[in-house]
Amino acid sequence: MKYEQWTDVPVPIWAAEVTPDDRPDEVDDLTMSLMMANRGVTYRGVNLDRLPVILEHGVDVEPTDAIIYCGPLEKAYEYGRLPKVVMVYRTADERGDVIVQPAVTTIHDITSPADAASRRRSHPHEMQRAEGSPIVLCRVAPESEAHYAYYRAYGRFIPGDPWDALIAILVFGDAEALSAARAVIETRRHQSTVQ
Structure with missing residues (x-):
């Protein structure tokens, strides 16, 4: 797959013309360079119609700290139909602090009281557990065991500024869709320079 870099504002935006x-x-060279330049990356794929929201907020959900589903590039690419956008998030900042948090967390016997209290604030829903096992907390109340398993595997959220986490945007589609996406990006860039 051949990528073309369109811009680096607000983050590097790369596009690839693809077929279904x-x-x-x-x-590939691009994804490897993104991984090597950061402590870890995760990907989120959505339909191209979410691009304006991404360009405004750094994430496609509102509020920006809502649950998002992230994973490896191939998993993110499965979501949505073509044309699509894949956001690339770094999972930790330069200091190693986690900036894309898991939707499910665990409190063990060795977890400090301050850390446990913080986790309970960010993950207010306690899951049922066997006596003596660690406390499992979820950011949202899962509707079913299947939802819980999916939250555990792919659920994430960004408690801070999404722009601190977003490191690149990948756009995939046919020539016509890429042209439309480029127009959205140019319009957004023009609006931000006028403001």
């Missing part, structure tokens, strides 16, 4: 049969490669 194409799949991105986790180990």
Whole structure:
């Protein structure tokens, strides 16, 4: 898959013309450079119609600290139809502090009281557990065991500024869709320079 960099404002935006049969490669030069430049990355894929929201907020959900589903590039690429946008988030900042938090967390016997209280504030829903097992907390109340398993595997949220986490945007589609996406990006860039 061949990527073309369109801009680096507000973050690097790369595009690839694809067909429905194409799949991105986790180990191509672009994705490897993103992983190597950061402590860890995770990907979130959505339909192209969410691009204006992403360009405004750094994430496609409102409020910006709502649950999002992230994972490896190939998993993120499964979501939505073509054309699509894949956001690339770094999972930790330069100091190693986690900035894309898991939707499910655990409190063990060795967890400090301050850390346990903080986790309970950010993850207010306690899951049922066997006597003596660690306390499992979820950011939202899962509707079912299947939802809980999905939150545990892919659920994340960004408690701070999404722009601190977003490091790149990948746009995938046919030539017509890419042209439309580029117009959205240019319009947004023009609006931000006028303000």
